[in-house]
Amino acid sequence: MKVLKDEFEQELKKITQLSSQVNENHEQKILSMMKDHVDEIIDLYQDGNDHYHIEIADLIVLCFELLILEQRDIDEVFAKCLPRFYKKLNQLKSEK
Secondary structure (H helix, E strand, O other), rough: OOOOOOOHHHHHHHHHHHHHOOOOHHHHHHHHHHHHHHHHHHHHHHHHOOOOOHHHHHHHHHHHHHHOOOOOOHHHHHHHHHHHHHHHHHHHHHHO
């Protein structure tokens, strides 16, 4: 399964390269920014502020950026991730 269109993946790689020029201790900075975005998403969502959608997209970009920095194949990661979701959700469904 192809997760990202080639054009979007190339843009993510450009963002990752630029980000690594701006941020020192890049991986730790990304993790910190991810946490900050989660907190902001929760606050905005609870306040009924639609801007939380943009913050979700920011968080997704940060997640992809970390995968790219770690030289992970995004398609392979999702090929492992999605079956885990199905398994867990089906398990929870059967426990109801």
